[in-house]
Amino acid sequence: MAVSWIEELNPAQREAVEHGEGPLLVVAGAGTGKTKTLACRVAHLIGKGVRADRILLLTFTRRAAGEMISRVRHMVETTEVAGVWSGTFHSVANRLLRIYGRAIDLSPEFTVMDQADAADMMNLIRNDLGCAKGKKRFARKQTLVKIYSHTVNAQKPLSEVVERYFPWCAEDLEAFAAIFQEYTQRKRRHRVLDYDDLLLYWRMLCATLPTGKTVADRFDHVLVDEYQDTNAIQSEIVRAMRVSSQNVMAVGDDAQSIYSFRAATVRNILDFPEAFPGTHVVTLEENYRSTKPILAASNAVMQQAKERYTKELRSDRESGEKPVLYICQDEAEQCEVVCGTILEHREQGIDLMQQAVLFRASHHSAQLEVELTRRNIPFHKYGGLKFIEAAHIKDMLAILRIIENPYDELSWFRVLQLLDGVGPRTAHKIMTALTGGPAADTEAGVATPLRRLFAEPPTAPSAAREQFAGLRSALADCVGVKLNGASPEPRASARADDRSPDAPDAPRGSVPLPVQVERVRRFYEPICEAAYENPKPRLRDIEQLELIAARYRSRGRFITDLTLDPPTSTSDLAGAPHLDEDYLILSTIHSAKGCEWTSVHIIHAADGMIPSDMATTDEAGIEEERRLLYVAMTRAKDHLLVHFPLRYYHTKHRRGDGHSFAQLSRYLDTDVMTYFQQKAAVEPSEPDPTKPADREQLDDWLNKLWTE
DNA sequence: GGCATGTGTATTTTT
DNA sequence: TACACATGCC
Numbered sequence: 001m002a003v004s005w006i007e008e009l010n011p012a013q014r015e016a017v018e019h020g021e022g023p024l025l026v027v028a029g030a031g032t033g034k035t036k037t038l039a040c041r042v043a044h045l046i047g048k049g050v051r052a053d054r055i056l057l058l059t060f061t062r063r064a065a066g067e068m069i070s071r072v073r074h075m076v077e078t079t080e081v082a083g084v085w086s087g088t089f090h091s092v093a094n095r096l097l098r099i100y101g102r103a104i105d106l107s108p109e110f111t112v113m114d115q116a117d118a119a120d121m122m123n124l125i126r127n128d129l130g131c132a133k134g135k136k137r138f139a140r141k142q143t144l145v146k147i148y149s150h151t152v153n154a155q156k157p158l159s160e161v162v163e164r165y166f167p168w169c170a171e172d173l174e175a176f177a178a179i180f181q182e183y184t185q186r187k188r189r190h191r192v193l194d195y196d197d198l199l200l201y202w203r204m205l206c207a208t209l210p211t212g213k214t215v216a217d218r219f220d221h222v223l224v225d226e227y228q229d230t231n232a233i234q235s236e237i238v239r240a241m242r243v244s245s246q247n248v249m250a251v252g253d254d255a256q257s258i259y260s261f262r263a264a265t266v267r268n269i270l271d272f273p274e275a276f277p278g279t280h281v282v283t284l285e286e287n288y289r290s291t292k293p294i295l296a297a298s299n300a301v302m303q304q305a306k307e308r309y310t311k312e313l314r315s316d317r318e319s320g321e322k323p324v325l326y327i328c329q330d331e332a333e334q335c336e337v338v339c340g341t342i343l344e345h346r347e348q349g350i351d352l353m354q355q356a357v358l359f360r361a362s363h364h365s366a367q368l369e370v371e372l373t374r375r376n377i378p379f380h381k382y383g384g385l386k387f388i389e390a391a392h393i394k395d396m397l398a399i400l401r402i403i404e405n406p407y408d409e410l411s412w413f414r415v416l417q418l419l420d421g422v423g424p425r426t427a428h429k430i431m432t433a434l435t436g437g438p439a440a441d442t443e444a445g446v447a448t449p450l451r452r453l454f455a456e457p458p459t460a461p462s463a464a465r466e467q468f469a470g471l472r473s474a475l476a477d478c479v480g481v482k483l484n485g486a487s488p489e490p491r492a493s494a495r496a497d498d499r500s501p502d503a504p505d506a507p508r509g510s511v512p513l514p515v516q517v518e519r520v521r522r523f524y525e526p527i528c529e530a531a532y533e534n535p536k537p538r539l540r541d542i543e544q545l546e547l548i549a550a551r552y553r554s555r556g557r558f559i560t561d562l563t564l565d566p567p568t569s570t571s572d573l574a575g576a577p578h579l580d581e582d583y584l585i586l587s588t589i590h591s592a593k594g595c596e597w598t599s600v601h602i603i604h605a606a607d608g609m610i611p612s613d614m615a616t617t618d619e620a621g622i623e624e625e626r627r628l629l630y631v632a633m634t635r636a637k638d639h640l641l642v643h644f645p646l647r648y649y650h651t652k653h654r655r656g657d658g659h660s661f662a663q664l665s666r667y668l669d670t671d672v673m674t675y676f677q678q679k680a681a682v683e684p685s686e687p688d689p690t691k692p693a694d695r696e697q698l699d700d701w702l703n704k705l706w707t708e
Numbered sequence: 709g710g711c712a713t714g715t716g717t718a719t720t721t722t723t
Numbered sequence: 724t725a726c727a728c729a730t731g732c733c
Contacts, residue, residue, distance in 0.1 A: 048717095060722095060723085061722090061723080062723095088723060089723080090723050091723085114723085115723080116720080194723055195722095196723095198723090199723095239712085258721075258723095259721080259722075261721060261722085262721085262722065262723075266713080360720070360721075360722085361719085361720050361721070362716090362719095362720080363719065363720090383721080383722080386722095420712095420714085421711095421712070423711060423712045423713080424711085424712090425710075425712090426711080426712090507710060563723095564723075565723090588720085588721065588722090589721080590720090590721045590722065591722080612720055612721080613720090614720055614721090615720075615721090
């Protein structure tokens with residue numbers, strides 16, 4: 001078979017790709033061909049005769065997995081590539097647990113809840129336990145999830161986590177413990193797993209013999225991408241998966257670790273050789289992405305890091321163009337400069353798709369989005385609010401979830417409150433009427449709450465009566481029950497318990513999924529129209545949901561995939577029909593990880609934005625923000641433009657005209673600035689010699705920013 | 709009295 | 724958008 005791609009590798013890459021048996025650590029700097037190396041390694045293994053389905057490739061996002069696999073496909077002359085187990089830790093966990101879950105007493109019917117669902121459940125428990133009753137303020141639901149998740153993922157005692165990362169709510173420690181205990185039990189009762197459970201259960205599965213060994217031995221090779229952003233559990237999983245065989249390859253860059261808020265720890269990559277004795281280490285330092293000046297500036301940012309990194313990236317790509325620091329008067333001017341430069345670059349032949357605008361927090365691009373829309377520049381945004389997080393999509397999914405798992409209290413709670421005149425209290429009452437009662441119910445079949453709803457519906461408040469009936473008949477249609485008939489026996493009770501564990505795709509129930517989704521939409525549409533000022537884009541999102549559903553046969557699979565791998569952007573502006581057109585990329589820096597563009601804009605390079613105010617309370621946080629800027633800068637191939645608005649207006653608190661002056665990001669100090677060329681934004685076309693004083697004053701003032 | 713719903717304010721990063 | 728708090732309905 002053709003192996004010309006092997007010739008294209010540099011010696012270090014080739015060493016990694018052709019490495020034989022045993023543990024391998026690849027420390028790969030930004031733009032050093034990490035993805036290529038991983039893909040080639042997979043291709044190499046398959047070429048050597050390793051069966052594709054005995055290769056496990058763990059990536060950070062599903063997107064990365066897809067890209068990797070499609071690259072492999074181009075290198076290998078076999079269609080077998082599709083058999084490679086690739087995906088995020090979470091999605092692989094989900095897949096394995098559906099097959100082997102019974103070994104740890106986990107029904108393969110479990111549903112997966114996302115972070116927002118977890119937060120809602122925390123909130124219910126918080127109210128049930130009366131934690132919010134006290135006069136003093138109590139941690140909000142999101143915070144509860146953060147604390148819980150961090151504790152679990154870091155594998156540290158709750159007290160330690162709270163003290164270190166959430167000191168302001170240290171006095172509620174006992175309440176947290178009680179809430180988390182109930183949270184754990186409730187999830188179990190409802191057969192629901194959160195993101196963290198997927199990892200915990202996978203690890204548990206590995207530790208449970210003999211199944212654990214079966215699971216681990218299913219794979220000849222385990223490859224892990226972005227190892228610097230794995231957390232304690234994930235590294236334990238990798239270890240547990242490699243007991244009999246030591247064939248494991250970890251790839252990462254300690255200078256790009258930016259997920260400590262998810263309890264990721266650089267220690268994993270640093271300690272890898274200790275965890276796997278005999279590890280062969282390969283370092284990739286040859287950068288093929290960026291021009292020399294861009295790399296020099298990026299390296300300069302890292303030069304100041306408290307912790308020194310072992311690599312210094314090199315590039316052969318000559319260029320006379322230094323990165324640009326654009327000083328803008330305010331955010332509006334920043335928008336103009338960005339839009340202007342983007343169009344200019346496009347005139348020079350750089351497609352919009354080859355250009356990106358990066359920012360620290362997803363709302364930082366709000367004003368720019370308006371401007372782009374005004375100027376008819378199409379864009380796609382990564383990061384920020386996702387399709388699945390939109391309220392109307394969650395509503396739709398909650399209804400489908402009820403059908404999937406009628407004991408899913410959380411979904412009932414959400415759905416019932418859609419009805420007029422139904423709030424938390426009434427919803428709770430109806431729910432207990434449906435899901436409560438004798439324990440035998442659990443044995444009698446999963447669909448019992450639905451059966452009750454059909455046979456003896458609880459009374460709803462008068463305002464909700466009609467809608468409640470509508471919900472009831474929609475649900476009945478979805479499970480194929482005739483409401484007026486004498487036998488309200490849901491056919492879904494003939495559940496696919498007996499289907500082979502390897503085929504979780506098997507359809508259950510007799511109503512096709514697209515029909516169900518369509519039926520649910522017909523129920524939900526009027527509610528959506530009444531609830532929102534401008535329902536049209538939302539209704540379109542729902543149509544989008546129907547389109548996605550058309551690709552699935554199994555409702556459960558559909559829901560789970562949507563939670564584990566949500567579509568990245570909402571379709572309100574540019575929308576799906578224009579997908580083949582050229583569009584600009586807007587992305588949070590976190591979501592930009594692993595990507596590259598010919599031209600990159602970094603906006604809001606002001607202190608307080610990068611680094612984020614929220615992250616500057618301790619040194620570790622400040623250092624991580626530095627790496628974040630480094631990641632952003634190293635995404636650029638040919639053009640790097642950093643934008644700094646001088647003024648920020650306070651629109652909320654003060655009357656209109658209040659503003660404050662910003663400081664340039666602390667990472668762009670005098671030394672680093674020597675690697676940049678500075679431009680003041682929209683000056684009148686030529687420098688105005690009649691007003692030298694103003695210019696000088698401005699320059700003086702600017703200079704102070706980096707000399708002080 | 710309990711409960712639903714309206715109003716103003718602050719918003720990191722993601723599987 | 725989502726939360727906390729205040730008001731107004733049954």
